[in-house]
Amino acid sequence: xxxxxxxxxKAYKGIAMEGVIAKQYDRIQKHMIExxxxxxKLVSDKITIGGNVLEVAPGPGYLxxxxxxxxxxxxxxxxxxxxxxxxxxxxxxxxxxxxxxxxGDAAEMPFLDGTFDFTVCTSAFKNFPDPxxxxxxxxxxxxxxxKALIIDMNKDVPKDKLNEFVDRMKLNLFDSYFTxxxxxxxxxxxxxxxxxxxxxxxxxxxxxxxxxxxxxxxVWLEKAKETxxxx
Numbered sequence: 001x002x003x004x005x006x007x008x009x010k011a012y013k014g015i016a017m018e019g020v021i022a023k024q025y026d027r028i029q030k031h032m033i034e035x036x037x038x039x040x041k042l043v044s045d046k047i048t049i050g051g052n053v054l055e056v057a058p059g060p061g062y063l064x065x066x067x068x069x070x071x072x073x074x075x076x077x078x079x080x081x082x083x084x085x086x087x088x089x090x091x092x093x094x095x096x097x098x099x100x101x102x103x104g105d106a107a108e109m110p111f112l113d114g115t116f117d118f119t120v121c122t123s124a125f126k127n128f129p130d131p132x133x134x135x136x137x138x139x140x141x142x143x144x145x146x147k148a149l150i151i152d153m154n155k156d157v158p159k160d161k162l163n164e165f166v167d168r169m170k171l172n173l174f175d176s177y178f179t180x181x182x183x184x185x186x187x188x189x190x191x192x193x194x195x196x197x198x199x200x201x202x203x204x205x206x207x208x209x210x211x212x213x214x215x216x217x218x219v220w221l222e223k224a225k226e227t228x229x230x231x
Contacts, residue, residue, distance in 0.1 A: 022083035026060040031169040040066035051117040057124035061088025068097035077101040107133040122151040135203035142223040150219040155190040
């Protein structure tokens with residue numbers, strides 16, 4: 001398991017998404033607003049007004065903010081990056097919506113058991129050093145019958161399909177090249193459908209439904225009452 005210079009467990013793979021790196025990521029992600037809007041609608045369709053929603057690793061906050069525009073939900077975003085928390089909170093304020101963005105580790109969430117009705121995590125699951133522990137934490141903070149959605153890249157996605165996805169973002173030449181190289185690197189850390197299924201089987205969720213989603217897939221999980229009693 002990755003550790004930092006002090007020998008403590010790292011909460012993420014690779015480099016820290018802080019400072020200039022986080023701001024560069026944010027600058028590129030704004031070109032994916034259509035995806036974030038679509039994902040927000042997907043989540044909104046699964047929850048009731050007033051529901052408690054947690055976004056795990058929200059990054060610059062686009063999904064949570066788009067979701068807040070769709071209804072009166074109690075939305076929390078938990079990210080390991082201090083820079084992302086600041087960026088996301090500023091964006092929420094400018095958008096005139098209320099989202100509680102806070103800094104924290106997805107594998108050691110600062111929430112009580114059974115706090116949320118729904119959790120969502122997009123484009124970040126492959127970056128967790130201990131994905132099973134993260135799933136167990138998501139399970140813990142969900143209410144009975146609560147649902148979770150993970151959307152991430154498929155390791156088996158062809159490179160030409162990755163390039164087509166980036167081309168649709170209509171970036172300038174530098175950002176397009178940078179993003180394509182970044183995506184190719186991220187694909188190496190991503191999971192196959194079989195690997196995701198195995199991770200879920202080892203977690204407290206035990207089972208899931210996986211559907212294809214553009215260059216990745218959607219992983220749907222539920223904290224069923226039967227599973228809760230057996231855990």
